[in-house]
Each structure stands twice: as structure tokens, then as C-alpha cells.
Amino acid sequence: MSHNTYYDKHALARAKDLLADMTLSEKLGQLNQFSGEDGHISDHLRANIQSGNVSSVINEVDASVVNELQRIAVEESRLGIPLLIGRDVIHGFTTVFPIPLGQAATWCEQTIEQGARIAACEAASQGVNWTFAPMIDITRDPRWGRIAESLGEDPFLCARLGRAMVTGFQGTDLQDATSIAACAKHFAGYGYSESGRDYHFANISENELRNTVFPPFKMAADAGVATFMTSFSDLNGVPASGNKWLMDDVLRKEWGFKGFIVSDWASIEDLSVHGLTENNAQSAQLAANAGVDMEMVSRCYAQNIPALLEAGTVRHSDIDAMVTRILYLKFALGLFENPYTDSSKFPERANLEHLEAAKQAAIKSCVLLKNDAHVLPINTRLTNHIAVIGPLADDKYEQLGTWIFDGDERYSITCAEAMRAKVGNNGHIHYAKGLDTSRTFSNEGFQEAIEAAQQSEVVIMVLGEESILSGEAHCRSNIDLPGAQSDLLDEIVALGKPVVLVVMAGRPLTIGAETDKVDAVLYAWHPGTMGGSAIADLLCGDAMPSGKLPVTFPRAVGQIPLYYSQKMSGRPVTQESFVHQNDIPIRAAQTSLGMASNHLDVHFSPLYPFGFGLSYANLQYSEVMLSSQQMSAHEPLNVSVDISNESDFDTDEIVQLYIRDLVASTTRPIKELKGFRRVHVKAKSKVNVSFEITEDLLGFYGQHNTRITEAGKFYVWIATDSASGEYKEFSLVK
Known part of the structure; x- marks a missing residue:
């Protein structure tokens, strides 16, 4: 969407005209987002909407309930201002596409734009008009659970894919019924959180911010993204939701961003938890003066801004500007003319066209990491018995990945299902789960898996991590295969059959030992609704692997952060200067080891570099x-x-x-x-x-x-x- 399409003078004039008719209470109401109530409208929520105290409702996706919320706002409040209905539409709605990190592996702006367009259409059919995506945090730490929601480690790639996602969500005209407002998040530095932990702190020089962290956000702003979201994290001692330099100096004044800024969930209230403020009143003051327009869910603004205005620590002119920006988006979306949703006028969700698009995205997202002796593709005309083994091989839900509130697993096609369809009556698929979940340590299912493999000419092992192990607040200190999956793999490899490892995960895993043992590795991330069909096509040669890694794979957690665009250092390590600790002579002189920048216990190179991905072609x-x-x-x-x-x-x-x-x-x-x-x-x-x-x-x-x-x-x-x-x-x- 072009910048000019969003920022038109007519909508701004309408917003200012409406502002002139508003009481202070109604103005402050436009700064508040309330949480939905799972298909119910309580007397409390109804009364607040009637009083003009609610600007947005988050997490309500039943079209009939959303229409009733809009009716109350439009018909029962004094000014009839419609609501923004927000939802985390991250990588699909009913039709689930690969996780964003998997989509980044497509390196395809058209694929990502199409996925966001379909997600917007499906979400809009239920009354959603605002999504909290794309997440364009640069991260170099696969321990961080939200790396699954990211577009990888590189600012150039992330910026262009993030722009494509904005265009997909918002379309060419925000007033189109199938368009929803996008939100660039999290501004800024969240992906650098120390130790890869959510809600934590990040220390990033301004030079690094400008060269690495900011570029995707700047490109989103230039592309006309409707909103920005603040980061949960503390940045250089000032948490983002109270960081005036970030929100006002950089985003508004330097970049000229004219949309509005929303806090992350209760992140204004959290300013006092960080220790930046003494209480919620101070938090509201800092956030408002920083330029955060809407407060997500917590009530710091509603409870404290009237007194802050009275004391003169928050200015009336700033409140007017905040409200104008929010009203502007509502006019730009056409909500005043069309506040209600007629679901019957939208395409059916998870229709064949949407499912095919999800399949093609999954095909492009899978990365072939290894293919020794050309084990792949499997010739199903010559291979009569194939084993499909693993806790993720036939699990419709887990392949969908993190952050899929509205995904419907009934539409999922698993790897086991797709392989059965692929061989038809010409062969046999021997399926065994092996482990109950990816975290299971019991070996009770091993024997069934061994028997399935013994009957087969080739074995497909579908391992990885369940969806719950990645995403927000799902960070891991150890990113090996969880549970007894490696032990199960050892048992199967010992049989001497060709083994293909398919990995479903929300992050890069440290799988060096496992990849050494198997003949081929296909990294499928969490591939979404049609993941199984995509994987089967790739394994059997009906589609060609083309994905490339959007993030570096470390050999060991101790290498993190490990990324391709590191700086040289004063004494860079080379193959000639590298010495492994196992090769150091006893009582070696302290200065005899090359004096280079490396760890002694792991090779300095990554397991797989950024941009890596094989093909069946030469x-x-x-x-x-x-x-x-x-x-x-x-x-x-x-x-x-x-x-x-x-x-x-x-x-x-x-x-x-x-x-x-x-x-x-x-x-x-x-x-x-x-x-x-x-x-x-x-x-x-x-x-x-x-x-x-x-x-x-x-x-x-x-x-x-x-x-x-x-x-x-x-x-x-x-x-x-x-x-x-x-x-x-x-x-x-x-």
C-alpha cells in the first residue's frame, strides 16, 4: 500500500472535526483497549462502550459478537465511534501458513504478501480489522521463543519481507472489506533480549540500532503501515513504552510516521515493574509523553491521565494528537460507513484456493540441509515399503506452530496422511509414533517404531519440538531435540536403513549429532495446515526444495549469538589457527594456541550458514x-x-x-x-x-x-x- 493511499487529507479533516465535538472523557476513552470475553459481552464491557470509554477490543473473533459490540458503540454511545477489533493474526487465520520464520525461508515477497492477504480476508470475515503483525524484530538468538514469529537475523531480508506482509494485510485500499490494518512490532530491540528471554532487557548501541535493528521498521513506516507496537523490553535502561527518544524523536520526527502507536499487553503498567516508575500514574505520564497513543488492556491511562492533565504533567494538546491519530485510522478503514461485517460476502475460510496457497508456501519454506548419496527424492514406484516414524509425523495440531488462535486443525494434512496418499495402492506406509510427544522420555513406543522401520526400505523420521515449545514466553536454554527423540533416532539408524530426518520446529535446533547420523535432512519449521502435503511432495520429488535459511544454525548453544554478518575482530580465527581443546598437548604453553577469536570446544563455523539450502539439482x-x-x-x-x-x-x-x-x-x-x-x-x-x-x-x-x-x-x-x-x-x- 502506498504512503499516499493511507494518509489522505479528507480522513484527517474528519478526525479533527470529530475531535472538536468530544468531551475529555470521550477523548480519553479512545486511548483504551479492552480485552474481549470469549463470545460474551458482560455488563461491564457494555457499559464502558456505551459511555465511550472503549476504543478497541482485542481477541473477539465471532462475527455476530463483534457486530453487537460495534452496534453498541455506533448506536448506544453519544458520538457513535466504531471500534477497532484487534487480533494476533500472525501466520494465517483459519488457514495456517508456515510460521513467519518458515515463511522467511521462502525468501519470496510474493508468497509472503499472498499469505498475509489470505489471512486478512479470513480474519476480516469475522469482524477483525487490525492485526498485530508483522513482527520485524531482528534476532540472533534461537533460544528466544519468539524467533518463530520473526523473519530472521538479517535486516535487509527482514525489511523486504516485512514490507510484503504489510502490503498483504492492508492491500491497496484500507477501506476494502478484505483489508485489515497492520502493526509493526516490537519497536525496538526486543530480539536482542539478554539470554534469549522474553520481557527482558537489551543493551544495544545506537549505531547497532540504526544499522541493524531499525531498517525493517523504517521500511514498514515508509510502506504506510497503519500502526506500531512498543516492545516489552528495557532498551538501554529505558523500557520502550516510556522511551520518548524511540517513539517521538526517531519514529515520529525523524521518520515522519503519522499512524498511531499501541503499547504491548500491559507494558505501560510494567514500567513500574522494570523500576523506571514508582507507580501507574508515573507510568501513564511517561508513556503519554513518549507518544504511546493506545494502552493495551491495562488501565494506567484511564485511571491517571485526568489527574496528570490537571497537574500539567501531560498536555491537552498531546492527548488531542493521540486521539486524532486513532480516529484517523478508523476513518481510513471506513468503519464509520461500514462498521458491521457480513460474513456471507466473504470467500469461505480454508477454501481450496487458500489451502493450495498454504501448501505452496510450505513447499517453498522447507530447507533441504543434507542429501547424501541422493537418498531423496524417494521413488515411490520402486520403493514399496516406507516407514514414517515420530511424535510429529501424524499430529494435525502440532504442525500448525505457535500463535494460531484461530487455526483449525481439522483442515491439517499430516506427513503420514500425505505419504499414504502419495503411495496409494502401490506401496505400504508403516507408521509408528515412537514417542507420545516430542518431550517424552519413555521408550515404551520404541519397539513399535523399530518394527515399522524393519519392514521398510527407507525411513522418514519426523522429529522436532511441539508448538508449545516456541513462541512468546516459550524460551529454551537448551535447543537440542527434546525428550528421547535422539535415542529413538539412534535405534532406527542402527538398523542400517536409509534414514530421512524431517524436523518440525519453531527455531533452529542444535542437531549436529543427529544430522551426522542420517542420510538426508529436511527442515520444515512448523509448516502449517498443508505442511504434510508439502513435505510429501518434496520427499517424493513432486516438488523441488528451494528454501534457504533466514537464520544461522549454531553447532552449540555456547556459540550464540552466531550470525553471518559478524565483524572481523582484531584476531579473527581461521582454519589454520583453530585448535580444539582435545588436541592441546598436556602442559602446553599459555600462548601456544594461535591467540584467535574462537571457542576451544567447538568449531568456529556454524552448523549451517545463513542463506544455506540444497536442491535436487546440480x-x-x-x-x-x-x-x-x-x-x-x-x-x-x-x-x-x-x-x-x-x-x-x-x-x-x-x-x-x-x-x-x-x-x-x-x-x-x-x-x-x-x-x-x-x-x-x-x-x-x-x-x-x-x-x-x-x-x-x-x-x-x-x-x-x-x-x-x-x-x-x-x-x-x-x-x-x-x-x-x-x-x-x-x-x-x-
């Missing part, structure tokens, strides 16, 4: 070609590469462009993603892929935290992942 990249060795502001540089497919498989490849600024006034990352493109490469053919490098693409925030570009030398790669390819050198001339 793709070869040629040498990178430059249009010139020098570029200037007026003459962009063209870089290109030929990609040859030497196999018999047609495939999609996600081609990635990286640069490195060799010398700068502040140290720069060893690599930075600056472009990507999904291209189709037919069997036995070649394609040319090119990118344009502009001066702006080489810019960064320097010592004074202003955006600059500097002359000098750069490396450039076009590669299949962040750890591959040979660089070419060019210079930017000023």
Missing part, C-alpha cells in the same frame, strides 16, 4: 562479472553471474548478493546481504542473474549515527549462501 555458479572496477554516485555498478543447471531437475534458486566494505570510519560486517532473487533454472540450461549496486546500497550509519557513504574498496559476492562463492573487488569513487 547448480554451478560462474565467476562474478563486473560492469566496471569503479563506480560513482551517478554510475551504478552492474554485477552478474551465470548459473548452470547440470542436472535433470528443473529448480528454483535463491540467488544472493553480498558486499563487504573493507575500510570504513566504523567497522563493518564481514558480509552484508544487499540483494536476492528467486530464479527458475530448467534442467540442462543456464540463466544469467544480475544486480545493480548503487551508492545508497553501500551506505551505513557512521560514528555520528548519520547515514553516510564513503569512498573505498568493496568486495562483492553472488552466491548460493553466505558462506559460498568467490568475491570480486570494486571501488566507490567520490
